[in-house]
Amino acid sequence: IERSPLSFSLKAVAKALTDQLIVTNYVYDPEKTEQLRKQTSDKVEPVIISEGEVIVKRGEVISQDAYRQLQLVGLISDRQSLKPLLGAMLxxxxxxxxxxxxxxxxxxxxxxxxxxxxxxxxxxxxxxxxxxxxxxxxxxxxxxxxxxxxxxxxxxxxxxxxxxxxxxxxxxxxxxxxxxxxxxxxxxxxxxxxxxxxxxxxxxxxxxxxxxxxxxxxxxxxxxxxxxxxxxxxxxxxxxxxxxxxxxxxxxxxxxxxxxxxxxxxxxxxxxxxxxxxxxxxPTRLLELLNPTHPLLKKLLVEAPGTYHHSMMVANLAETACEAIGADGLLARVGAYYHDLGKTRRPLYFIENQHGRNPHDRLTPEESARVILAHTEDGVELLEKAKLPAAIIDICRQHHGTSLLRYFYVKAAEQGEVDEDTFRYTGPKPQTREAAVIMIVDSIEAAVRSMKAPSEEGIRDLVAKIIREKMMDDQFAECDITTREIYRVGESACHTLSGLFHERIEYPELKKEATK
Structure with a gap:
């Protein structure tokens, strides 16, 4: 009315009429509106973006709906979400x-x-x-x-x-x-x-x-x-x-x-x-060290053949015994191969390498003991120089523990008072079950080899005596081997040695017929 081309008087009449005639006939009802909105919303099928669903393929034009879905799953967000990273870290x-x-x-x-x-x-x-x-x-x-x-x-x-x-x-x-x-x-x-x-x-x-x-x-x-x-x-x-x-x-x-x-x-x-x-x-490294062509084993065979044979016997005994108590038989075998390598420095001073003459006959018991006791440190030195593994070197160092060199100690004691420590190995005592087993079977093999007529009963008595002496000397105090396992080692050694030294029948000699 205000913007119409009517005259002032007509505009006044028109305004008076509209003020009287125009009344409210449509009222906003918020509760009714919300109810209708909910009814309409319930009629719409929900749109679900499933896991693994392809929203848009490479090369396709992105529609408005696709763009909205990409937004909802956060694929075009300006800010990088830390949730996947946190999930991966968790x-x-x-x-x-x-x-x-x-x-x-x-x-x-x-x-x-x-x-x-x-x-x-x-x-x-x-x-x-x-x-x-x-x-x-x-x-x-x-x-x-x-x-x-x-x-x-x-x-x-x-x-x-x-x-x-x-x-x-x-x-x-x-x-x-x-x-x-x-x-x-x-x-x-x-x-x-x-x-x-x-x-x-x-x-x-x-x-x-x-x-x-x-x-x-x-x-x-x-x-x-x-x-x-x-x-x-x-x-x-x-x-x-x-x-x-x-x-x-x-x-x-x-x-x-x-x-x-x-x-x-x-x-x-x-x-x-x-x-x-x-x-x-x-194990692959241990298997390489078992090769007979290894320079140290060839050195042992050439310079101290008796010790080489002794080491092979100890290796067989040690491996079988370790397997009987659940220890590492392969490591024990390799350690036994090299445990007496130090004897190659003075091979003739050890009885297994002697052929008639005994150099100890010209030495005092103290001098003989120094030569015998030195073979462990000599072996350690040779093994370290050849860069053999630490476990093998430890077996060489520990296989006599702090045992007493009884033969020369008794011989010296007969001549007067002696210091027992002079006739003991420097140790340390065995730190592992494998070293303890080698200590036992090393002494057993040497003792059985010195028997004139080894029998099964004699071997068992000797093994029991050696084990008893080692235990009384407290040689197994620093490793986790049990008393039961020690006796199982002895039983294993008896079984193996009995097979090696079993009785044989005597073959009758053929009588030669007299010939004219």
């Missing part, structure tokens, strides 16, 4: 604690290192395995999703079973299988098949390395791993009622075979570096 922490717990509870046979250093070794091997898995997963994303079949699943298990023990190898297999599943999973859509495939390789590797830990055995185990991989692959196909297309099947079977071979190649290639870096006396 999972990693839990798995690391799980792995550390296994390591802490493991009784290691070959590693002479602290827990932190040991954990560093295990984590390094596991990290290398995961790095390989991550690389394979990256390639699988661009090349072929089935490329996970090519992953060297048993690499870490082979290395850790060889260097440490079965418990740690099994725990590492579980660790790498779980972590590797994250790498191969798309959009957190985890695959049960991948987890099983990655786990089975490590389990098979650990099982097939139980009886032997040589490098040849490692490579042979790759065949078993490959066979298990193929079996798992076909099991997955059959479970899905899938069909076998020849070309694709042959390709995937080739991936499974290559997985086992790659595991063995990586393990064999890495083992020497880890052994040297962490100072681990692994």
């Amino acid at each position: 999972v990693s922490a839990l798995m690391t604690a799980f792995l550390f717990g296994f390591i802490h509870r493991s009784k290691l046979r070959y590693a002479q290192m602290g827990r932190i250093r040991l954990f560093g070794l295990v984590y390094l091997v596991v990290s290398l395995q995961l790095l390989v898995m991550y690389g394979m997963a990256f390639l699988a994303d661009d090349i072929n999703p089935a490329l996970y079949l090519l992953t060297p699943t048993a690499f870490a298990a082979l290395v850790l079973r060889n260097l440490l023990n079965e418990r740690i190898a099994l725990s590492s297999s579980l660790f790498t299988a779980l972590a590797g599943t994250f790498f191969y999973s798309t959009n957190q859509n985890f695959s049960f098949n991948i987890a099983i495939y990655l786990l089975v390789g490590g389990l098979v590797a650990t099982f097939f390395l139980q009886s032997s830990l040589s490098r040849r055995r490692i490579f042979m185990s790759s065949i078993s791993i490959a066979g298990a991989n193929i079996a798992i692959f076909f099991a997955f196909v059959l479970l899905r009622s899938g069909t076998f297309e020849l070309r694709e099947t042959l390709t995937l079977v080739g991936f499974a075979i290559a997985s086992g071979i790659l595991s063995a190649i990586l393990a064999i290639g890495l083992l020497p570096f880890l052994e040297m870096t962490f100072g681990i006396l692994a």
Whole structure:
């Protein structure tokens, strides 16, 4: 009315009319409005973005709806969310604690290192395995999703079973299988098949390395791993009622075979570096030291053949005895091979190398004792110069403990007062069960060899006497061998020696007929 071209009087009339005639006929009701809004909302089907759902494919034009969905799931957010990182860190922490717990509870046979250093070794091997898995997963994303079949699943298990023990190898297999599943999973859509495939390789590797830990055995185990991989692959196909297309099947079977071979190649290639870096006396290293062509064994054979034969006998006794009490038979055998190497300095002063003349006849008991007692330190010096493992050197140093050189002590005591410490080895006493076993069987073998007519009963009496003397002399106070185990060592030695010195029938001599 105000903006109309009417005159002033007409505008006044119009305003008076509208003020009277225009009244409110539509009132806002908030409760009714909310009720209608809810009814309308309930009629709309909910839009759900499922896990693993493709919102937009590469190369497609992003629509308004697609853009909104990308916003909702945080894929085009300006700020990077820390939630995935925190989730990954939490999972990693839990798995690391799980792995550390296994390591802490493991009784290691070959590693002479602290827990932190040991954990560093295990984590390094596991990290290398995961790095390989991550690389394979990256390639699988661009090349072929089935490329996970090519992953060297048993690499870490082979290395850790060889260097440490079965418990740690099994725990590492579980660790790498779980972590590797994250790498191969798309959009957190985890695959049960991948987890099983990655786990089975490590389990098979650990099982097939139980009886032997040589490098040849490692490579042979790759065949078993490959066979298990193929079996798992076909099991997955059959479970899905899938069909076998020849070309694709042959390709995937080739991936499974290559997985086992790659595991063995990586393990064999890495083992020497880890052994040297962490100072681990692994079974492969011990097997190398058993080689008769080793320079120190050749030196022992040439310069002290009697001692060489004695060492071989002690090695057989020590290995059998260690296996009887659950100790490390392989380490005991190697330690026995080298325990008397110091006798090569003065071989003729030891009875097993003498042929008629005895140099001790020209020496006083004190002089003879110094020569005999020195053979442990001489052996340690030779072994350290040759850079043999510390465990072997310790056995050489400890295999007589602080025992008394009784023969020359008694001989000196007959001539007057003597200091007993002059006729004792410098020690230390055996620190490990293997060193204690070698101490026992070393004395037993030497004593039995000196018997004129060894019989089974005589051997048993002699063994019991030697063990009793060692125990009364408190030679086993510093190692964790039990009295029961000590007597089992004696029983094992009796059984082995009785087989060597069993009675033989006397063959009748043929009477020669008189000839003319």
